[in-house]
Amino acid sequence: MEDAGFILGSYALTFGVVVLFAWRVLRQGRKLADQVPDEEKYWA
Amino acid sequence: MTTLDPRGADPAGAAPTGPGRPETATATATATTPGHQTPPTTYRIGTGTRATRVIGIATIVAMGWLVAFGLGFSPADRDQDEAVRILYVHVPTIWLAYLAFVVTALASAMYLFRPRHALGWDRLAGASAEIGVVFVAVTLVVGALWGRLTWGVFWQWDARLTTTALLFVTYVGYLAVRRLGGSHEQRARRSAVLGLLAVLEIPLVHWSVRLWRSLHQEATVLNTNGDIEMDGLMLFSLFVGVVAFTLLYVWLVLHRTRAMAMEDLLDDRELDMALEARRAEAVDGWSRPNDAPEAH
Numbered sequence: 001m002e003d004a005g006f007i008l009g010s011y012a013l014t015f016g017v018v019v020l021f022a023w024r025v026l027r028q029g030r031k032l033a034d035q036v037p038d039e040e041k042y043w044a
Numbered sequence: 045m046t047t048l049d050p051r052g053a054d055p056a057g058a059a060p061t062g063p064g065r066p067e068t069a070t071a072t073a074t075a076t077t078p079g080h081q082t083p084p085t086t087y088r089i090g091t092g093t094r095a096t097r098v099i100g101i102a103t104i105v106a107m108g109w110l111v112a113f114g115l116g117f118s119p120a121d122r123d124q125d126e127a128v129r130i131l132y133v134h135v136p137t138i139w140l141a142y143l144a145f146v147v148t149a150l151a152s153a154m155y156l157f158r159p160r161h162a163l164g165w166d167r168l169a170g171a172s173a174e175i176g177v178v179f180v181a182v183t184l185v186v187g188a189l190w191g192r193l194t195w196g197v198f199w200q201w202d203a204r205l206t207t208t209a210l211l212f213v214t215y216v217g218y219l220a221v222r223r224l225g226g227s228h229e230q231r232a233r234r235s236a237v238l239g240l241l242a243v244l245e246i247p248l249v250h251w252s253v254r255l256w257r258s259l260h261q262e263a264t265v266l267n268t269n270g271d272i273e274m275d276g277l278m279l280f281s282l283f284v285g286v287v288a289f290t291l292l293y294v295w296l297v298l299h300r301t302r303a304m305a306m307e308d309l310l311d312d313r314e315l316d317m318a319l320e321a322r323r324a325e326a327v328d329g330w331s332r333p334n335d336a337p338e339a340h
Binding site: 003006007008013017018042 | 088089090091092093107111114115125126127129130133134137175178181182185186189190192193292295296299300302303305306307309310
């Protein structure tokens with residue numbers, strides 16, 4: 001059963017870090033987008 | 045120098061048309077120039093587009109498949125038993141980190157050797173390195189958990205582990221160098237040189253298990269004899285992991301490069317405003333020389 005803790009912990013840690021990083025990237029992008037006119041955004 | 049006019053968007057606040065709108069909250073910004081009242085301006089477009097939304101949804105679906113195959117459908121290993129399931133997140137994260145650092149090096153080369161020296165390449169290099177660092181960090185921590193199960197210890201100063209840690213530190217240094225002062229061009233030039241040098245560590249990490257005696261097992265898939273000694277369902281689960289993390293990487297790179305482009309634009313705007321203020325002060329002082337109190 002100790003194995004299960006390590007295995008599930010590995011998945012939880014991986015997805016936790018990934019979700020946190022993705023959330024940070026999105027939030028930062030939104031904050032910056034508030035200050036930049038849409039016509040200056042090359043992807044728009 | 046790029047200049048930005050915060051009043052450039054539709055002053056009526058009308059929603060712009062085009063494919064890249066949702067994924068961002070509607071925001072209202074006002075010009076901050078002292079003494080000037082400008083009507084509020086609405087900027088609606090964030091870093092998301094239709095393409096990133098599609099990739100984002102595909103990433104979530106692929107991650108769900110990874111959990112299903114990694115924790116459910118794939119069989120236990122003859123030697124490692126259930127602990128082998130960690131492989132399906134450990135291996136894709138380090139492969140994607142390698143890919144991210146190779147992209148950093150290629151983008152750095154494009155910046156340095158193309159005649160136009162486009163800063164877009166530099167931003168791609170920086171965004172890719174950031175994501176690579178996150179993936180290596182995950183690899184190291186998850187690898188430590190796997191090591192505890194199979195070797196009985198979280199960490200050994202083994203060749204593969206040590207070179208991977210060195211790779212992590214090198215790219216943390218690369219990101220630190222990007223934050224040093226100077227113009228965007230200075231940042232791009234110095235980090236491009238570092239990006240080209242740092243990528244040389246990847247072959248060292250990959251071949252460390254052959255160059256030195258190592259606790260870490262040799263490559264099962266990316267080996268020299270081309271023989272993949274793996275059960276079919278295990279290999280498929282690994283493939284699902286690689287697809288899921290590749291989609292995630294692409295999604296993150298797109299968002300991060302766009303955010304970096306906006307950071308650079310705002311830096312330029314701040315610099316322009318500071319220069320404008322200095323010029324105004326200088327002109328003001330020159331046109332009213334008698335305002336200063338006379339010394340007696």
